Structures are given as structure tokens and as C-alpha cells.
Amino acid sequence: KAGVTQTPRYLIKTRGQQVTLSCSPISGHRSVSWYQQTPGQGLQFLFEYFSETQRNKGNFPGRFSGRQFSNSRSEMNVSTLELGDSALYLCASSLYQGAYGYTFGSGTRLTVV
Amino acid sequence: TQLLEQSPQFLSIQEGENLTVYCNSSSVFSSLQWYRQEPGEGPVLLVTVVTGGEVKKLKRLTFQFGDARKDSSLHITAAQPGDTGLYLCAGGVGGGNKLTFGTGTQLKVEL
Numbered sequence: 001k002a003g004v005t006q007t008p009r010y011l012i013k014t015r016g017q018q019v020t021l022s023c024s025p026i027s028g029h030r031s032v033s034w035y036q037q038t039p040g041q042g043l044q045f046l047f048e049y050f051s052e053t054q055r056n057k058g059n060f061p062g063r064f065s066g067r068q069f070s071n072s073r074s075e076m077n078v079s080t081l082e083l084g085d086s087a088l089y090l091c092a093s094s095l096y097q098g099a100y101g102y103t104f105g106s107g108t109r110l111t112v113v
Numbered sequence: 114t115q116l117l118e119q120s121p122q123f124l125s126i127q128e129g130e131n132l133t134v135y136c137n138s139s140s141v142f143s144s145l146q147w148y149r150q151e152p153g154e155g156p157v158l159l160v161t162v163v164t165g166g167e168v169k170k171l172k173r174l175t176f177q178f179g180d181a182r183k184d185s186s187l188h189i190t191a192a193q194p195g196d197t198g199l200y201l202c203a204g205g206v207g208g209g210n211k212l213t214f215g216t217g218t219q220l221k222v223e224l
Binding site for chain 1 (some may be wrong): 154161
């Protein structure tokens with residue numbers, strides 16, 4: 001079966017712009033979580049969605065937002081981009097909230113210049 | 114704030130050697146997962162342990178969850194070049210899917 005699909009794979013944006021990243025979970029998986037990975041901070045939790053509702057949120061500013069659609073696909077948006085937002089953004093899905101173990105996508109590499 | 118410290122941070126060994134990676138925290142976790150990540154890809158789940166003292170074996174990999182559920186270890190026997198990658202532990206609390214990831218151990222296995 002198809003894995004977690006993230007688009008686009010690579011993105012270059014200018015400071016001040018906004019960006020939307022997309023994630024299609026494994027078919028049947030209803031929980032989608034987003035993580036930011038940087039060399040300095042490692043993997044940090046952004047938010048989790050289940051049944052179109054945000055269930056958990058990490059310690060990121062309000063510029064970071066997300067949503068989940070009825071087909072479980074999810075998007076995350078970052079507004080007013082800063083240089084420090086350059087990172088690998090990873091989406092992960094699981095069957096349901098509380099299911100042990102994620103399946104991660106390959107990520108979207110965002111570079112802010 | 115929950116933190117997971119991994120040691121060592123870097124490990125470069127020869128094929129056939131054994132190694133152990135440690136994952137330590139002052140916090141209690143309800144589950145502990147181990148992932149391996151290769152460059153340009155997302156982490157891949159290796160194992161989940163949920164019971165204090167639990168030991169799981171996956172071929173040459175042995176995972177242990179500490180009795181107090183604050184620490185874990187990953188032992189690799191007879192390492193192979195294919196084991197090269199970034200190893201990450203991740204702790205979960207409660208019923209949600211929010212994970213706290215460890216600082217990572219970069220392993221390189223050379224011929």
C-alpha cells in the first residue's frame with residue numbers, strides 16, 4: 001500500500017512569504033502529526049490532527065497552523081516566514097490517536113532565503 | 114519540559130563490532146519508540162516498547178525499556194554497513210500521539 005506522501009519535496013521561499021505543505025496519510029490512517037527537524041533542535045512536535053480536529057499542539061508560534069480534511073489529508077501553513085523556519089517538515093500518520101508508532105513521510109525541505 | 118538525551122552522539126565502528134545506544138530522561142514515558150533515519154528521508158519505526166523492563170529483539174537489534182520507564186537502550190550485534198543511519202528514540206505520554214524525540218545518535222559502520 002502507498003506510504004505517507006508529502007508534497008512538495010523541496011521548496012525555496014523568501015522571508016515574509018507564506019507556505020503551505022501537504023500530507024496524504026496511509027489509506028485508513030486517521031491521525032496525522034507534523035514535526036519540524038533542524039540540525040540544532042532535532043525533531044520537534046508541531047501539532048496532531050484526528051478527525052479534522054487539532055488534538056495536540058507543540059510550542060511553536062501562531063504563524064504555524066494546520067488543518068485536516070474529511071479524507072484525513074492534512075496541510076500545514078507557515079505565514080510570515082523567517083530564516084529560522086528553514087527545516088525538514090515531516091508528516092506522520094497512524095491508525096488512530098494513541099496508536100503506537102508512526103509512519104513518516106519523506107518530508108518537505110523548506111529553505112527560507 | 115520532557116527531554117530525552119541520547120549517547121553517544123556519534124559512533125563510527127567497523128563491520129562486525131557490537132554497539133549500544135542509550136536514551137535517558139528524568140521523565141516517565143508510557144511508551145518508548147526507536148526509529149532509524151537515512152539522509153533525505155523520514156524516520157522509520159523499528160520498535161515500540163510499553164512495559165517497564167521489556168526487552169524486544171529484532172534480528173541483530175535488542176531494545177530494552179528501563180524498569181522505571183525513564184530510559185531505554187538499543188544494542189546492535191555484529192553491525193553491518195546497512196545499519197548506518199541516525200537512530201532516534203522517542204517517548205510518548207498518555208493516549209495522544211505527541212512524541213518527544215531524543216537528540217539522536219549518528220551511526221556509521223565501515224567495511
